[in-house]
Amino acid sequence: MKMFGLHRTIPRFFRSLFWKLSLTFLSLLVVLAVAYIYITAFTAEMYFQEANQRLNASVAKHIAAETQPIVNGKVQQKKLETLFHNIMILNPSVEVYLLDTQGRILAYSTPGKDIQRTSVSLEPLQKFLQNRGASFVMGDDPKDIHGEKVFSAAKVENGGRLEGYIYVILGGEGYDSAMQFLLGSYILRLGGRAMGFTLIVAAVIGLVGFAFMTKSLRATIRTVREFQQGNLEARIPISSSIEMNQLGTAFNEMADTLVHHIQEIKTMDNLRRDLVANVSHDLRTPLASVHGYVETILMKGNTLTEEERLRYLTTVLHSTEKLKKLVEELFELSKLEAKQTTxxxxxxxxxxxxxxxxxxxxxxxxxxxxxxxxxxxxxxxxxxxxxxxxxxxxxxxxxxxxxxxxxxxxxxxxxxxxxxxxxxxxxxxxxxxxxxxxxxxxxxxxxxxxxxxxxxxxxxxxxxxxxxxxxxxxxxxxxxxxxxxxxxxxxxxxxxxxxxx
Ligand SMILES: Nc1ncnc2c1ncn2[C@@H]1O[C@H](COP(=O)(O)OP(=O)(O)OP(=O)(O)O)[C@@H](O)[C@H]1O
Ligand SMILES: [Mg+2]
Missing domain, CATH: 3.30.565.10 (Histidine kinase-like ATPase, C-terminal domain)
Known part of the structure; x- marks a missing residue:
């Protein structure tokens, strides 16, 4: 019941097969477009990070080698301050941390903002060192308790003894703006426009295609309706699609059979009407003659001469013989025509x-x-x-x-x-x-x-x-x-x- 109500409120066009096909197709295109944008943005971001890590893989190593920030377990504050200062000037997006052997943060380069972690996990760090920066690894971001960022790392050693690590977050806070740069990038915008254009062309081709495909279906419906309204000549035109063709041929054959039967019934009906008309006509003459003579014989009674009576009765006999023959012939013919005689x-x-x-x-x-x-x-x-x-x-x-x-x-x-x-x-x-x-x-x-x-x-x-x-x-x-x-x-x-x- 609800379905009926719904059907009545949706205009006819939107309930057509063409519209449903088009809507499905357009929805697919939108899904495709969203997926494309998401995949592009995600891969671009990952690519950006990977490139950043690979390019800057040796930064930490250089810092460790140049500065010697821990000597015999003692943090060299003075040296570190100079280093942090220099880094801030050269590349403010880079954050440098000094870690002890357990991963605890001993010192860091961005004094403006508080750190959220007191230590970072050493696991990604070991992995980075093992592969010498050749693989893509993300490490804990000290400024975000849940965040992870690409980094460069190096051991701080003194006379062969491990004193701690230099841990460099690449991109740092500046990374977000880099992401924004990526999204606002000219190339990406161009790609987006090309994508939009492709989608519009695909949508147009799709809609035209569907209109074309449903054309023969509409023609079929039109023909069936015409036939239903009494145009017995209406036949479905041959279409290029196999299924529509089969449907069309089946309908056309059915229509031919129907028309044939209708014609047969009409002919039979005409024959029957002729028969009734002719039979009544043919029976009338001999019947009238029998009736007339019998009436005369009865009326005149004894006044009739023997010769007259004989003549009248002979005519009656002749007429009844004629009637008998006629009825027999009609019976024989109607049996033959009704195909009852085998x-x-x-x-x-x-x-x-x-x-x-x-x-x-x-x-x-x-x-x-x-x-x-x-x-x-x-x-x-x-x-x-x-x-x-x-x-x-x-x-x-x-x-x-x-x-x-x-x-x-x-x-x-x-x-x-x-x-x-x-x-x-x-x-x-x-x-x-x-x-x-x-x-x-x-x-x-x-x-x-x-x-x-x-x-x-x-x-x-x-x-x-x-x-x-x-x-x-x-x-x-x-x-x-x-x-x-x-x-x-x-x-x-x-x-x-x-x-x-
Ligand atoms: N041998 C024949 N010579 C000449 N005319 C003929 C001959 N046979 C048939 N016909 C013609 O064809 C007509 C049709 O013949 P048909 O036998 O069907 O009808 P009918 O003889 O008139 O009547 P019924 O046979 O029913 O008594 C006849 O009326 C007659 O004009
Ligand atoms: Mg005859």
């Missing part, structure tokens, strides 16, 4: 099937004075398909051929075997289909316009069913037609695989 594929003899179907149509053909011919070789290989569905294909093609072929016409069913297929061709010598209608004959509710036999026209579902049946088998069908000459449909059925070996 073909029960099995090997069968196509020749036998054709003979059977032709037999069933023979009577009808004779009535219409149309002949049906079959042409196929004796030994046809077995084909694999759903035999019941293929029978429906022949029925629909023959229905059409009979319906659209005038008297004395010929319908020819020809089967031809190639290496792995049996080609089926159903041709008639009928009215033919005009070229402008040819591309649409397989669409449902496509009914020919040129025929005079309006009453015999079906619902326009037959060829749509044929095409769908072959489609679920993975087979395509083609049609050739010439007006007043005839029409032929042809497709291939696959030969059973075991026969191919």
């Amino acid at each position: 073909p029960n594929v099995e090997p069968f003899s196509i020749g036998e099937l054709v003979q059977d179907v032709v037999q069933k149509y023979q009577l009808l053909a004779e009535q219409q004075k149309v002949s049906i011919k079959t042409i196929f070789p004796h030994h046809l290989p077995l084909v694999t398909a759903d035999i019941a569905l293929i029978e429906r294909v022949f029925q629909n093609l023959l229905d059409n051929a009979l319906k659209y072929t005038p008297e004395n016409g010929v319908i020819t069913i020809q089967l031809e075997s190639t290496y792995n297929k049996v080609n089926v061709n159903v041709a008639d010598t009928g009215y033919g289909i005009p070229p402008e209608e040819l591309p649409y004959v397989f669409e449902r509710y496509r009914k020919g316009s040129q025929l005079s036999l309006e009453s015999d026209h079906g619902a326009g579902l037959g060829l749509a069913i044929v095409k769908k049946i072959l489609e679920v088998h993975g087979i395509s069908i083609s049609v050739f037609s010439k007006v007043q000459e005839g029409t032929s449909f042809s497709f291939n059925l696959p030969v059973e695989a075991s026969l191919l070996r």
Whole structure:
């Protein structure tokens, strides 16, 4: 809850990835700058002290050799005073102490200020003497109870006997001002400015870099939002970074899939709407006719002649047959379109099937004075398909051929075997289909316009069913037609695989 409150009070920009990255980066730069200043100051100071100690390592030795400040255990006050005086004149930053063998302070050169220690530790002193001033050692500062300073030291000996030590604090009190000099140094100031400049350049480069890096992220967010707001065309542009690219590609693919599904749903929806509209239209006519005739028969009752009654009832029968066929076809097609029909594929003899179907149509053909011919070789290989569905294909093609072929016409069913297929061709010598209608004959509710036999026209579902049946088998069908000459449909059925070996 608190987080929410906090989020609301921080402006959006400061919550952005760019700002967070930049802030982290700038903080790093500041840490770096502080560390740099501290390290530079510390090393400069240490260097200064080390140089001071090395340069002045032999000062104490010279003093000891020149002055002889203790003779037989007695401090030579007079000599010391002259020495201290001279030193004060030559270098006021140097403090000279005379120590006894235990490190106790016997005398010192700066009378102005009181000393805080009565003795100094001999340990750093011994170390200094051992290394002859070649190493960097800090010793006790007598004027500061906790302080340490660089020094020079030498033994005071008399006839080979150790009498004490000369202990010289280098830099002394003047050292602090030397440190100040260091900080105020021109070179250091120059270095500081160069450092500042470098940091500013780094900060600018960093910020520009981050702005650049987060650019593709911002573009991605923009695109996703656009898509969310309904622009289905919005796609993320290809970016140079691998991660952003992967994200972009994944989103684009997802968007494609979504758009594809939406289109599929829309098409299905349109089809369904068409279907409902067409079905209600197609059902209305035969239903109205049935209704009308039945009503008349009931109303007129006994006044109807036997002949009239027979005629009316025949029309009713005809209409109900039409209705039955229509409903069956619609049911069949909707099952095929909803992909509920899976073909029960099995090997069968196509020749036998054709003979059977032709037999069933023979009577009808004779009535219409149309002949049906079959042409196929004796030994046809077995084909694999759903035999019941293929029978429906022949029925629909023959229905059409009979319906659209005038008297004395010929319908020819020809089967031809190639290496792995049996080609089926159903041709008639009928009215033919005009070229402008040819591309649409397989669409449902496509009914020919040129025929005079309006009453015999079906619902326009037959060829749509044929095409769908072959489609679920993975087979395509083609049609050739010439007006007043005839029409032929042809497709291939696959030969059973075991026969191919
Ligand atoms: N053999 C053919 N000769 C001429 N025209 C044809 C032939 N077969 C189909 N057609 C044309 O194609 C149209 C569509 O045929 P389809 O079989 O799909 O519908 P239909 O025969 O009108 O109705 P249904 O088959 O549903 O009873 C027909 O209306 C007709 O105009
Ligand atoms: Mg038909």
